[in-house]
Amino acid sequence: MTQAPTTRLLYSQDGFPVFQNRMYASVEDARNCPKGDIRLVEDLTTGLVRNDAFDPALVDYDASYQNEQANSAPFRAHLEWAADLITRHMGSDNLVEVGCGKGTFLEMLADRGVSITGFDPTYEGDNPLIEKCYFGPELGLEARGMILRHVLEHIPDPYAFLCQLRDANGGGGLIYIEVPCLDWICEGRCWFDIFYEHVNYFRLSDFGKMFGSVMTMGRCFGGQYLYVIADLGSLRPPEYDPANTAPFPDDFTQTLDDIAATTTPADVIWGGASKGVIYALLAARAGAPVKAVIDINPNKQQRYLAGTGLQVRAPQDVLPGLPPAARILIMNPNYSAEIRQMSDNAFTYVEVGK
Known part of the structure; x- marks a missing residue:
């Protein structure tokens, strides 16, 4: 008996830089950078879209990774918008940012008087509000709200990761998630917006499937990003919906x-x-x-x-x-x-x- 396929291939490319935001000191080093392949598939069990060729062993973030966008006024305006949304729904006390990077957004919130702690093992600064480690149950913290900006697209199993955050946070709490929008990529045929280090590509419907209780969700930053504020305690496994398949266009390239x-x-x-x-x-x-x-x-x-x-x-x-x-x-x-x-x-x- 022929076994039914478990995925549907959407898009493929070979030899992509593993880190598109890692900068190099020479032309030779840049051209010889570590590379991996793209095999975007739709999972026919969960309905989520991922790079099936992703190898986490290739991914090692360090100081040469430069993803800071806050030098630009439009992006600063986006961060201010996100800060307004978060404080309006989560308040200003006992917040945690997971994967806070170089700390720009955390420091913006702290300047507003928000009580917040950041966690990122790659952080290299000296802000005492940021712990250079992963957020986990051994820390004994239970945040009122968690912030997850541009982290979930890098995680090989996003649902399992969210479950880990929920359990580490005492089984609940609100979470703000911000990720790139697959619908925007498909609508604009943005083949230049597919990256190796982005394991996952999300639609709003994905979060509607994963959370039973959503405070607010939508598109932001000119439609390029998705945002959701939801109750971690309402997490549930996503399921494939044949009536709502990933909208990858035939003329994408x-x-x-x-x-x-x-x-x-x-x-x-x-x-x-x-x-x-x-x-x-x-x-x-x-x-x-x-x-x-x-x-x-x-x-x-x-x-x-x-x-x-x-x-x-x-x-x-x-x-x-x-x-x-x-x-x-x-x-x-x-x-x-x-x-x-x-x-x-x-x-x-x-x-x-x-």
Whole structure:
């Protein structure tokens, strides 16, 4: 008897950088970075979407991982919005941020008078509010609310991880979750928004299946992210719904297939983070390499992107040498107004993915 399939293949690519946000000191190191494959599948038991080729042994975050976006005013505005939402629903006492990274969001909340503790084993600063370890039951803490921003997409078994957080927190408590939105990726055919280190790709319906009690949920940051505030005590196993399958379009890579015909030799990427890394990589493979990469994050400048080895440079180091006909490829449309202002609106601007 033929066994029924347990997954449905949605999308595949080979040789992606394991860390699209790890910066390198040389072109050679960047091009020879660790790589892994993408095999996005829909699980026909849970209905969740994951990279079936993900190997957690390849993933080791360190100080060269640069994912800080708070240098940009639009992203700071998003963080303020998230802080307002969290304090409105969770209050300002006894909060915990799991996977707080470099502590930017935690410190923003603390500056508002929020009583909060952060946990992240990779944290390298000296803020006494942040513990350099994982959150677990051995700590003896029971938070009123937990914050999980851009962590769950990196976890191989997200439901089991949420169960661990629930149990470590005494069986309940509220949780704020923020993750990238699979529907946004599919709607815009954003092939440059699929990354190796993102094991999971979520839809709002996934959280409706996993939580029996949801305070609020929706899309934010221009539709690119999902947010949910739910009761951890209401967790339940997600189940596949054949009437609500993952909406992966057949023409997902159409713009990538056409890219060689539309790219010019003077094309410049603005945004040396995840989107820019994958766009540059697949564009080069399609025979349409970009001229340069701009980013305002000083920790990225003069370093090199994983995969292509392109050097990231400051705006003032690139813009004066560009011809008037140059195209600036804006990797994230949320930053369009800021980018146009910083470049005196002097070029042709393409909002990639719109």
